[in-house]
Amino acid sequence: MSSPETWTHPEPGAVPAATAAQPTPEQVIAGLRATTEGGIELTQLLTPEGERVASPIFDGFVSDIGAEQLRGLYRDMVLVRRADREGNALQRQGQLGIWVPLLGQEAAQIGSGRALRPTDMAFPSYREHGVAWARGVDLKDIFGIFRCTDQGSWDFQGSRLHPYTIVIGNQVVNAVGYAMGQKFDGKVGNASHEDTAADSDEATITYFGDGATSQGDVHEGFVWSSVYDAPVVFFCQNNQWAISEPTERQSRLPLYQRARGYGFPGVRVDGNDVLACLAVTRWALHTCRNGNGPVLIEAFTYRMDAHTTSDDPTRYRLSEELEVWRLKDPIERVRAHLTRTEGADQEFFDAVDAEADEFAVELRDYCVNMPDPPPERIFSNVYAEPSPALDAQRDSYLSYLAGFESTAGEG
């Protein structure tokens, strides 16, 4: 059960027609929308059945990925999914205030995250737990955000992962500014030949969703990056839904095609194909590092769970759509490929599952024992420089609190 892509695909040089995705009546009855397949321009290296597809453009960017590396990507995705499911469970049990599930987007996040060099910088939105994992951020810190003990205090310099940004689209212009700084610092275009990349060259990646593409900040980021040739990869995870609003409510054109209007390349990649996401993102980072300016990647994927644990997707989409996407599961296709090519055996898959279970227990133990921050935290780091007025406000409140303790002692 699938539906054809009905976006208009303009020929090179042709003006794209403003045609909306229009599902047929049969598709509507089936609960399907028009974008399910991703269209003919979808870059895919691994089919949902786990078959390797050749790509003359992108194969060269994953020539080093053998069975061992694929097993590593598989492990990444399984661990991140297990952490994600634990997040959902912990919220249901009252241990987290909210959880933002990434289910279904593991390949997009691990593939792009693993494409980064340690010196590259990433500006996430708030669903990028897989990117955080790939950047070496402890997922315990991510759980702290959703337990509401923390707002993003991980070592951003060490991990090169900016704090999560919750206001939709804000991080995109911030990322462009950072990338402009990389360029001004002379960290772009130092390779002697276009096919190579200098070790000192850097790039920035920023993550946002299909809904964010309607925000002014995303458009302004596109303009700025373009006119300054900033080395930034715009990684749009089109998971088809902005809470309850489908992508058709955000655009009359496939999102990757917007890049052309700003003057830089746009690519649509199968967001459930970790190998393709790795290859396309490596290519995009490479072109950025070599000074060719920005790239837009639309990772065509699907939000298999709710927007957050507060959301109820049964109010706005039919379960048949989810069933279609289950057949394209990002983890299953790597498992199928590794099995088909004898790149891994059952022992390996069992070991990863066991490790994932241990990881979940570790996260759970940490989460339920996570202490609340002390009240002093309210007043700390509002300013980088000393603030006597805030110190006075803090001292006044702490002494008010201490009054209860002494009263209790008297009782």
Added chain:
Amino acid sequence: MTATMSRDAEQAGQGTQTLTIAKGLNLGLRAAMEADNKVILLGEDIGRLGGVFRVTDGLQKDFGEERVLDTPLSESGIIGAAIGLAVRGYRPVCEIQFDGFIFPGFDQIISQLAKLHYRSEGRISVPVVVRVPYGGGIGAVEHHSESPESLFCHIAGLKVVSCSNATDAYWMMQQAIASDDPVMFFEPKRRYWEKADVDTTAEPGPLMASRLVRRGDQNTTKRATLVSYGPQMRTCLDAATAAAEDGVSLDVIDLRSLSPLSLEPVFESVRRTGRLVMVTEAPSESSISSEVAARVQQECFYSLEAPVHRVTGFDTPYPPAKLEEHYLPDLDRVLYAVDQTLAY
């Protein structure tokens, strides 16, 4: 820097000279850029044109297009990119062309600029200065004469300052750029061309401090304290001169730092005079003037001889400029309020 420095380049650091506020800001920016090559300017028309008020005149020529950026017409982009540059280690100075055009950048200022240091528990500093020419009195069309400073004072994490004279323009600009916190820098555009003698070698006082700029005659019984900042400081100083001729002695205080407020000099003065008149162009409701009034009644309750009086813009949108002489506090409205507080 190019080998042949401009006359402006030679002008900085030469002892006392007569400068307009605009020139003081210009030389302050130049000095900061010379002291730290991470200082970078972003704004619309600030490069080749030198800014619509010429505050950045000559800087792109001397420091190049990668340090003085003519940006796309995109205020959220200006603030947002400046934040990214600051995360990268730069010290960006943004120019918003007019007060009324800051709102496309408001989201970035409130949501990111003000909060990043707090959210990251101090791991990320965003030493960004946002320059805003503000206030009325220039006969302009809509959105060119507003006083939105109170909106920013309400936001924790931002510092908000305003200069009222060429000396402060020169020094406060350098201090704001050197600050590790984000600073909203409000510039009194109608006073850009007022001149003063500026000593560019004297050690300046702290940035975040108000200042007693005129001390009234202590032997007079008819006394009051005038508090203001930015464009209305000139009005208040003129009022104090006029009042003195009528035997009324006024202390005049320039707040300079609008958030956090530094009100000790105000409290000290009000304890002596017993009367306070607060003057701003901004509307009065939920504003800096209300904050000052609240704090003064709390700290100086037993010293007050009269309620705090406020002379402000009205609680309306900025009117058509043909009516701005009614809207803006002037000498007569200030003196009228002084008379009222003395008659209480």
